[in-house]
Amino acid sequence: xxxxxxxxxxxxxxxxxxxxxxxxxxxxxxxxxxxxxxxxxxxxxxxxxxxxxxxxxxxxxxxxxxxxxxxxxxxxxxxxxxxxxxxxxxxxxxxxxxxxxxxxxxxxxxxxxxxxxxxxxxxxxxxxxxxxxxxxxxxxxxxxxxxxxxxxxxxxxxxxxxxxxxxxxxxxxxxxxxxxxxxxxxxxxxxxxxxxxxxxxxxxxxxxxxxxxxxxxxxxxxxxxxxxxxxxxxxxxxxxxxxxxxxxxxxxxxxxxxxxxxxxxxxxxxxxxxxxxxxxxxxxxxxxxxxxxxxxxxxxxxxxxxxxxxxxxxxxxxxx
Amino acid sequence: xxxxxxxxxxxxxxxxxxxxxxxxxxxxxxxxxxxxxxxxxxxxxxxxxxxxxxxxxxxxxxxxxxxxxxxxxxxxxxxxxxxxxxxxxxxxxxxxxxxxxxxxxxxxxxxxxxxxxxxxxxxxxxxxxxxxxxxxxxxxxxxxxxxxxxxxxxxxxxxxxxxxxxxxxxxxxxxxxxxxxxxxxxxxxxxxxxxxxxxxxxxxxxxxxxxxxxxxxxxxxxxxxxxxxxxxxxxxxxxxxxxxxxxxxxxxxxxxxxxxxxxxxxxxxxxxxxxxxxxxxxxxxxxxxxxxxxxxxxxxxxxxxxxxxx
Ligand SMILES: [Zn+2]
Numbered sequence: 001x002x003x004x005x006x007x008x009x010x011x012x013x014x015x016x017x018x019x020x021x022x023x024x025x026x027x028x029x030x031x032x033x034x035x036x037x038x039x040x041x042x043x044x045x046x047x048x049x050x051x052x053x054x055x056x057x058x059x060x061x062x063x064x065x066x067x068x069x070x071x072x073x074x075x076x077x078x079x080x081x082x083x084x085x086x087x088x089x090x091x092x093x094x095x096x097x098x099x100x101x102x103x104x105x106x107x108x109x110x111x112x113x114x115x116x117x118x119x120x121x122x123x124x125x126x127x128x129x130x131x132x133x134x135x136x137x138x139x140x141x142x143x144x145x146x147x148x149x150x151x152x153x154x155x156x157x158x159x160x161x162x163x164x165x166x167x168x169x170x171x172x173x174x175x176x177x178x179x180x181x182x183x184x185x186x187x188x189x190x191x192x193x194x195x196x197x198x199x200x201x202x203x204x205x206x207x208x209x210x211x212x213x214x215x216x217x218x219x220x221x222x223x224x225x226x227x228x229x230x231x232x233x234x235x236x237x238x239x240x241x242x243x244x245x246x247x248x249x250x251x252x253x254x255x256x257x258x259x260x261x262x263x264x265x266x267x268x269x270x271x272x273x274x275x276x277x278x279x280x281x282x283x284x285x286x287x288x289x290x291x292x293x294x295x296x297x298x299x300x301x302x303x304x305x306x307x308x309x310x311x312x313x314x315x316x317x318x319x320x
Numbered sequence: 321x322x323x324x325x326x327x328x329x330x331x332x333x334x335x336x337x338x339x340x341x342x343x344x345x346x347x348x349x350x351x352x353x354x355x356x357x358x359x360x361x362x363x364x365x366x367x368x369x370x371x372x373x374x375x376x377x378x379x380x381x382x383x384x385x386x387x388x389x390x391x392x393x394x395x396x397x398x399x400x401x402x403x404x405x406x407x408x409x410x411x412x413x414x415x416x417x418x419x420x421x422x423x424x425x426x427x428x429x430x431x432x433x434x435x436x437x438x439x440x441x442x443x444x445x446x447x448x449x450x451x452x453x454x455x456x457x458x459x460x461x462x463x464x465x466x467x468x469x470x471x472x473x474x475x476x477x478x479x480x481x482x483x484x485x486x487x488x489x490x491x492x493x494x495x496x497x498x499x500x501x502x503x504x505x506x507x508x509x510x511x512x513x514x515x516x517x518x519x520x521x522x523x524x525x526x527x528x529x530x531x532x533x534x535x536x537x538x539x540x541x542x543x544x545x546x547x548x549x550x551x552x553x554x555x556x557x558x559x560x561x562x563x564x565x566x567x568x569x570x571x572x573x574x575x576x577x578x579x580x581x582x583x584x585x586x587x588x589x590x591x592x593x594x595x596x597x598x599x600x601x602x603x604x605x606x607x608x609x610x611x612x613x614x615x616x617x618x619x620x621x622x623x624x625x626x627x628x629x630x
Contacts, residue, residue, distance in 0.1 A: 163530075165550035165558045170568060173578045175529035175549040182503050182531060202487075203499060203530040203549070210500040224487050224496040224527070234409035234489060248492045249405045258404065260493050307507075310500040311465070314458045317404025317494075 005062045007051065014044040048270045055219065058245035061227055063219040064198045068273040070280055072099050072114035072157045075197065079284040080105055080112060086143060092172065095136030097128040100143045105155065106288050111147035113140050113208060114157030131164035137177035137207050141184040153191040153291055156208040161226065162201035181207035189303050191294035195283055196220045212306045213290050214260060216252035217279065218267040223250035249318060257318055263290065349373055365585045374522065374542050374585055379431045379448035382481060386444060386589055392435035395470050400458035405492045413490040416452065424451045428459035432467040434474065438593040438605040443471040446481045454484035456528050457491050461498035464532055468505035477515035477596050482533040486526020502532040515599040519588065520547050538595055539579045541570035
C-alpha cells in the first residue's frame with residue numbers, strides 16, 4: 001500500500017476508487033466494471049504524469065524523503081555482489097547510520113559507503129534516521145583510505161537529513177570528523193563517485209559527496225540547509241518552507257546547471273518509490289558508465305580531476 | 321595596574337553610571353558591566369580590562385593589531401559571480417550584500433593580508449563576523465584559496481582567524497561547496513610543507529567548523545568563544561535535555577581534546593610568533609626587536625635566517 005504525499009491526494013482518491021470498483025466486482029461476478037476501472041486507471045496515470053512532470057522544489061523534497069523510496073541497503077543488495085560490511089571507526093563505536101564495506105559492482109571490487117535511513121520505526125532508530133555521528137565519518141575515512149591503498153574505486157550513496165545534532169556528537173568533534181572526511185575524499189588517488197539517492201543534507205552529505213562525479217536521482221535534493229531550517233532563520237516563519245525550498249535551488253536540475261551535479265539519473269514515473277527496481281537499475285547503469293568513464297583518467301590525475309571540479313565551481317550562476 | 325582596575329575604574333564607573341554616556345566614547349562590558357573608555361579598550365584589543373571578556377574586534381583592527389607597526393599588504397581576492405541563485409527571502413540577497421558593504425566598508429566577510437608579526441613573515445586571513453555573520457560565501461572561499469596560494473608562493477605560514485555562523489544560505493549549494501574548496505586550500509599548504517594555524521574566535525559554527533576552521537596544524541581559540549557544528553537550541557530540541565554549562569565554549573572543547581590551546585587575544589601575537597618560528601625552523605624572536613623604519617624588510621628576512629647572536 002503506497003503512502004501518499006499531501007500533493008498526491010487527488011491521485012489517492014482516483015486510485016482508491018478504482019480499487020474499490022475492482023473489489024466490488026470480485027464479490028459480484030455479474031458486475032462489469034472493467035470499462036469504468038480502466039477509465040479511472042487512465043485518469044490516475046495522466047494525473048501522475050502531470051503531477052510528476054512538474055514537481056515544485058518543495059514537492060521534490062517530499063519525494064526525496066518518501067519513506068518508501070529505495071534506500072542505501074536496497075541499492076547495495078540489488079547492485080553489488082560479495083558485499084562484506086566493515087564496521088567501526090577503531091576509536092569509539094560503529095555508527096549504524098553509515099553502511100560500508102567491500103563489494104563488487106559488475107564483478108569489479110570497490111568500496112561502497114552510504115547513509116542508511118531505515119524503513120520502519122525500529123530500523124530508523126537503529127540507523128538514527130541516516131544522521132551520522134562522528135564515528136560514521138571516521139569509519140568512512142578508514143574505508144576510503146583502505147580503498148586508496150588497494151586501488152579500489154569508492155562509491156558513496158548519499159541520503160541524509162544532515163549531521164546528528166547531539167551532545168555526544170559535538171563533544172566527540174563532529175565538525176572535525178566532517179572536515180577530515182571531506183579531506184579524505186579529496187586525497188583519494190582512486191575514482192570516487194557519489195550518487196545522491198534521496199536527501200543530500202548539508203555538511204553530512206559533503207563529507208561523502210566530494211567526488212570526481214556527483215550523480216543525482218531526478219527527484220533527489222542537495223542543500224546547504226533544510227528548507228525548514230532556512231525558513232525559520234531567513235523568514236523567521238516555519239510555514240515558509242515552500243518559499244525556502246524554491247529559493248535554495250536544491251533540485252538535481254538546478255545543481256546540474258551550477259556544475260555541482262554531473263549527471264541526472266531519471267526516475268520512473270511517480271518517483272523511485274513507485275518503481276524501486278527501475279530506479280535501482282538506472283543507478284547501477286549510471287554508476288558503471290561513470291566508473292568506466294573515469295578509467296580513462298590516468299591514475300595520477302584522478303585526484304587533480306576532483307580538485308579541479310571543486311575549484312572551478314561557482315564560475316557561473318543560474319540563467320536569469 | 322591593579323590599583324587602576326580595582327580602585328580608579330569603579331570610581332569612574334559610579335560617576336558615569338549616573339548619567340548618559342556617549343556610545344562612541346564608552347563601552348559597557350556585557351559580561352561585568354564595567355564602563356570602558358574607548359581608547360583603553362582599543363589598546364587592549366577589545367578585551368575588557370576588568371574581567372577579561374573578549375568583545376568583537378573588526379577584521380581590520382585585528383590585522384592592524386597583529387602585524388608589526390600595523391603594516392600589512394592586502395591580497396587581492398578574485399571576485400566571484402554575484403548572486404548566482406538570484407536569491408530572495410524577505411529581502412533580495414543583492415540588497416543584503418549592499419547593506420553589509422555599506423555597514424562594514426568591506427567587500428565581503430574575509431580579509432587576506434601579508435606582513436610580519438614580530439619580524440616573522442606570514443599570510444593572514446581574517447573572517448569578519450560583522451559582514452552577514454561572517455558567512456562562508458564564494459568570496460570567502462576565494463579569499464581562503466587566494467590566501468593559501470599566496471602563502472605557497474611566498475613560502476610563508478597561513479594564520480586564519482575564523483568567525484562565522486556557517487555557510488551563506490543565500491548562495492545555497494555554492495555556499496556549501498566552499499567546504500571542499502577551502503579544504504583544497506588547506507591541502508595546498510600541507511603539500512608545500514607550510515604551517516596552517518587556525519585561531520577560532522567567537523563564534524565559529526556550522527560548515528565553517530566542519531571544514532577549514534578545524535583542519536589547522538595548530539588549533540587555538542580565544543577564551544569563551546562559541547565553537548560547534550550544530551546549534552545548541554537544535555541539540556536541546558533533538559535530545560530533549562539541557563546542555564551543560566559551557567557547552568561548545570572554547571574551554572569545553574579544549575577539555576574534550578578538540579583544541580590545542582585557548583589563548584587570550586592579548587597574548588596571541590606572541591604565541592603565534594613563538595609557534596610559527598619553531599615550525600618554520602627559525603631562531604627565536606628577539607624581544608622588542610622591531611625593525612628600524614629605514615631598513616627594508618627583505619634584507620631583514622634574509623638576515624634572520626642566521627642565528628641571532630646575543
Ligand atoms: Zn568585563
